[in-house]
Amino acid sequence: MKFSARSLFANALTGHKNWPEQFPDKEPEKQYDVIIVGAGGHGLGAAYYLAKKYGIRNVAVIEKGWLGGGNTGRNTTVIRSNYLYDESAAIYDHSVDLWDGLSQELNYNTMFSKRGVLMLAHNIHDVQSFQRHIHANRLNGVDNQWLSREDCKAFLPILDISERPHYPVLGGALQMRAGTARHDSVAWGYARAASQIGVDIIQNCAVTGIRRSKDGAVTGVETEKGFIKANKIAVSAAGHSAVVMAMAGLRFPLESYPLQALVSEPVKPVMPCVVMSNAVHAYISQSDKGELVIGAGTDQYTSYSQRGALHILEHTLMSICELFPIFKRMRMLRSWAGIVDVTPDRSPILGKTPIEGLYVNCGWGTGGFKATPGAADLLAYTIAHDEPHKINAPFNLDRFTGGRLIDEAAAAAVAH
Amino acid sequence: MFLIHCPYCDEDRPEIEFSYAGEAHIARPQNADAISDAEWSEYLFIRENKRGIHCERWWHTNGCNRFFNAVRNTVTDKFIMTYEMGEPRPTPEEIEAARDDD
């Protein structure tokens, strides 16, 4: 079934009661060519590209909860690629390229909106480091431009650019190709497209073990619904990646932290872009429904509770009100947390592991939603070729031994 | 926000008085020039990141300003015990005896 003006109209005539199931919930077969652990956007996308680009269709995505219920369904949807280092620019920009045609490719509206991401500079250090980023980005063909204080005001009329003592706005870096998308839609769109071409999506089925043969290669996964055979297993379990890798006896350079976000009551359009401020430590955008979408920082301790502390949210809201006094009386509707997997250099790990047949895509931490199509595409490539694509090759696990880190801690200073 | 028992102050104090300081009982190798890259990487980067019972350091930054260790369940976030710096990692039996979270 394809979505089109015609199918919409036809279904309207029957009161939208006859739409077929979009992604059937399957019971597992005994054996697959590839098993992907984790039905977030990354895992579902990887299954889709495996089937679509490489003709590997005997694939299962196994999810312990419901699909898209992890960080994919909990994030604030900021999409951008203005990262400092060459390796990062390449991997994030690859993803933005794919976001561009994704709705058409999946025949599912992911609502990718290039509304621009504006990063505010409040002090000389910000100005210098943003300009360095802009130059580095341009050398890599990634768009990013400097806006003067007045240009910032013209772009974002509610911005206060007066000479205030705290956090005056000295200018900003604007990436115009950046923006937001609809998080659930990405998971649902990939799930639907993948299952239409043969991928099985198995929900409510936690992976509890990874079985290996005598020579060490993987042979399948133990799950709540029994053992399922596969010679290729890819783990894409975000905050729980270290837990799943431990099932294969691997220790990973990952720590899992709660990361929170919150939304306000819906209001008329007031925030035309995404605004980030590293110095004040806040970022904000407005959903198409009208809610202000606000991202907080991580808690300081590791946790799997999927619940963060209230004082973190208070701190975030103080920052937002400092930047935008206009929002002082807004009421917040709800807040929630996800568990994010953070690496020592704040860059992902995407590639092979020391175990034959075991692949990994993790460590996206606070900022992997933007990477969903790119990571999915590269993970599929890595599985199909049994070697990484040149874009994800630098994001290997060995860098933590060899020392070639990709230190994006500065770019990721605000969780996004 | 947690209430954390500082073993030096011997008081339950709110979390905002404390800073988290990572996994506990990780000793810096004394023979840095003799060990392999893999061992050095293990010390620098590899963490238990345990789902469950976790030994970790806390720093009473806005109190007595001393470091101490704690055992916490990272699934429920419940603190099981805290102990002074230099004391050995509690045994599984000691942790089990101190648990009242399930």
Ligand SMILES: Cc1cc2nc3c(=O)[nH]c(=O)nc-3n(C[C@H](O)[C@H](O)[C@H](O)COP(=O)(O)OP(=O)(O)OC[C@H]3O[C@@H](n4cnc5c(N)ncnc54)[C@H](O)[C@@H]3O)c2cc1C
């Ligand atoms: C509050 C918040 C705000 C964020 N904001 C942004 C942002 O603005 N921009 C951005 O780019 N990124 C953001 N991120 C990060 C982003 O959400 C993640 O990096 C990204 O969504 C990860 O996608 P994923 O598909 O890898 O993981 P997930 O969607 O988390 O999928 C992993 C899945 O694995 C499943 N799983 C775990 N263990 C098992 C098991 N044993 N067996 C089976 N399944 C298992 C989980 O249930 C989960 O569904 C944010 C994150 C949070 C929490």
Ligand SMILES: [Zn+2]
């Ligand atoms: Zn104290």
